[in-house]
Amino acid sequence: MSGEFNLIDKYFSNRQSQRKDVLLSLGDDCALVKPPExxxxxxxTDTLVAGTHFLASANPAWVAHKALASNxxxxxxxxxxxxWVSFALTMPEPDEQWLEPFCQSFFELADYFGIQLIxxxxxKGPLSLTLTVQGFVPEERALKRDGAEIGDWIFVTGELGDSKAGLEVILDPAKRSQPSAVELEKRHYISTPRVLVGQALLGVASAAIDISDGLISDLGHILKRSNVGASIDVSLLPVSDTLRAYLQDSTSAQKYALSSGEEYELCFTVPDQNKGMVESALAHCGAKVTCIGQVRPQGVLELHQQGNPIYWQLAGYDHFKV
Amino acid sequence: MSGEFNLIDKYFSNRQSQRKDVLLSLGDDCALVKPPExxxxxxxTDTLVAGTHFLASANPAWVAHKALASNxxxxxxxxxxxxWVSFALTMPEPDEQWLEPFCQSFFELADYFGIQLIxxxxxKGPLSLTLTVQGFVPEERALKRDGAEIGDWIFVTGELGDSKAGLEVILDPAKRSQPSAVELEKRHYISTPRVLVGQALLGVASAAIDISDGLISDLGHILKRSNVGASIDVSLLPVSDTLRAYLQDSTSAQKYALSSGEEYELCFTVPDQNKGMVESALAHCGAKVTCIGQVRPQGVLELHQQGNPIYWQLAGYDHFKV
Incomplete structure (x- = not known):
């Protein structure tokens, strides 16, 4: 790690125990690592820009969590x-009051997932963060977007929609008086990457993606890359009691679940013969999973409510509008 | 590669031939690669911010070259x-007139070095670029900063000082009328990473660093990490005829050579018993190398001119002051 500010030693060096596959970390021209065979x-690689992906005034601990968790x-x-993770930080001036809680949160989450800053x-410049994360996956078994086939079942982890509601609260102070507003605001920044679920799905799922742009959009990426369509029963979409309390309307909650971005839940497809394995494969993960529909022939992406077709216009997910 | 603008397919996809160790590049949640055993x-990882590391008005082809070459x-x-290289681009609005020459130059240099965008x-945000590059080095043979020992000889590649002079020309239009000003401006943005030299020095050099903050500062990193000092004969510093013409003064040219940053030449140390090998090891590289001094005991970093001690106050290298 190098840089224009003398912040590295104080905030980024010697904060973590050394992974055995890291031969050299901060302090030289490059890091040196040695992956297993x-x-x-x-x-x-993902970039988060102040004003686009978080407010400059946001809790730095939450920003750190969002940046690392989304990657x-x-x-x-x-x-x-x-x-391993590489981290490029651009900020207008060295701001120790911001860095202290940021780094505390960053390294707490990094340690939780055993990922080392290398x-x-x-x-110096406008506040933004770019992270490059690296991980290992058994050869030729990675979950890709292009493996979904007609008849596969479509699953999602967790509950969807909270992040979009949280973003509304952040951008519109008037909404802070609504039920659960503070909880939803935090939920927008704080998610738990589904690492254990992803690992457990190797050999079980046919395709997977994380929900960053909204379920409809991200499932759309799987469908496009796999040359298939899909049918979703909106009544099956998992939504939280918190979101229902905030919106006070089930239909709105379903719409939020379809379009809410930056959820960092997984959407994945499972061949029919593996459907029975999903529950047992994920038993140790502590994650809720819900089957919400099925893969259909190309060109079809239909929504229905227990069999009755529905036609909703759904707004896209736009991060922070500035 | 993902992003908020629909620029990926047009500007970044399918621009290069696929390396055999790249199993999956743009278009999924992650790239997948398989390094050799x-x-x-x-x-x-390095970030270049408009206004700090380049002017927003700079030739986009030159900015691309500088970003990739410096990494x-x-x-x-x-x-x-x-x-492999990962590339995060932040820009205020999609600007195709900027992207076209930028990408042309980026991929030309990437292809030259056989590095693939993965x-x-x-x-969306203020213009900046963050690149993460990866490469291979034989196990336990990497050139690090901490291997210099007392008595080792100190070498630099190429000629030093042009980059600092080029930066002056960029920032002060009045200097454009000086001899060679236009050439120096280009030289500030366009350097040639010394990849072949670095490879040829494996097993020959005891330590190495690239000159990004200025020779004195970067050699200082080697000395600090190696717990040694150094003695430099400024009359040996390699400076270009272009720089001499611009400065019209040999002493100034030597001072520029000591403090000029973003040169992207290498500074390296060689044990006495390997000194005779340097020339033959680098014969195929087409790079000039110059011995400028010797490693001394810790605490000593002295400059001399053919044996006569000199005491210069040298300004640090500050990128663009904004």
Whole structure:
């Protein structure tokens, strides 16, 4: 890790125990790592920009959690085990009051997932964060987007819609008086990447993706890459009691579940012959999973309510509008 | 590669031939790669921010070159062979007039070094670029900063000082009328990472670093990590005819050579018994190398001119001051 500010030693060095596969971390031109044999390396990069993906005034601990969790979620969606992270931080001036809680939260989550900070950069400029995470996945077994086949069942983890409601609360102070508003705001920033679920789905699921742009949009990526369609029963969509209390309307909650982004839950497809395995495969993960529909021939993405077709116009998920 | 703008397919997909060790590149949650056995992976991340590391009005082709070359230079400094790059681009609005020449230059340099774009992100925000490059280095042979020992000889590649002079020209239009100003401006953005030199130095050099903050500062990193000092003969510093013409003064040119950053030349140390090998080891690289001094006991970093001690106050290298 290098950079223009002398913050590295104080905030980023020696915060974690050394992984055995990290031969050299911060303090040289490059980090040096040595992956185990018989694995592929999964690599993902995401940028979070103040004003676009979080408010500059947001709790720095929550921003750290969101940045790292959203990146680890990409590893989870491939069934990969997190290993290393590189972190590039751009900020206008060194701000220790921001860095202290940020780093506390960052390393807490990193330690939880056994992912080690191996390098990065600190530069002067408008506040933004770019993370590159890497993890291991058994050779040729990664969960990709292109494996869904007609007849496969469609599942999602957790409950959907809270993140979108939380974003509303963040952007509109008037909504803070609504039931559960504070809980939803926190829920927008704090998610738990489904790493254990992704690992357990290796050999079980035919395709997977994490929900960052909204279920309809992200499931759409699986369908497009797999050349298939889908049928979803909106009455099966898992929504939280918190969201129902906030919206006071089941139909709205279902619409939120379809379009809410930055959920970092997984959406995955399972061949019919593996459907019975899902529950037992995920028993140790402590994650709720729900079957919400089935893969259909190409060109069809239909919503229905217990068999009755429905036609909703759903707004896309736009991060923070600035 | 994912992102908020629909630019990926047009500008970033299918621009390069697929490396055999890349199993999956753009278009899924993660890229999947499979490194060869018996190598370590060298990883480096650098951010370039408009206004700090380049002017927003700069030639986009030059910005692309600088961004990728400066990252590949970190691999060169470890003796690593470039393999993969992840690229996160943040820009205020999709700007195709900027992207077209940027990508042309980016992929030209990437192809030259055989490095494949495997993923990234495009986001909305103030212009900045973060790259994470990865390369291979034979196990336990990487060139690090901590291996210099007393008596080792200190070498640099190429010629030093042009980048600092180029930066002056960029920031002060009045300087454009000086001799070679246009050439120096281009030289600031366009450097050639010393990949072949780094590879040839494996087993020959005891320590290496690339010159990004200025020779004195970067050599200082080697000295600090190796617990040694150094003695430099400033009359040996390699400076270009272009720089001499611009400055019209040899002493100034030497000072520029000591403090000029973003040169992306290598500074390395060589044990006495290997000194005779340097020339033959680098014969195929087409790079000039110059011995400028010797490693001394800790605490000593002295400059001299053919044996006469000199005491210069040298300004640090500050990128663009904004």
């Amino acid at each position: 018989n694995v592929s390396i999964a690599i993902s 680890i979620s990409d590893l989870a969606a491939m069934g990969a085990t997190p290993a 390098g990065g950069d600190t530069t | 018996n190598v370590s992976i060298a990883i480096s 590949i230079s970190d691999l060169a400094a470890m003796g690593a062979t470039p393999a 993923g990234g992100d495009t986001t």
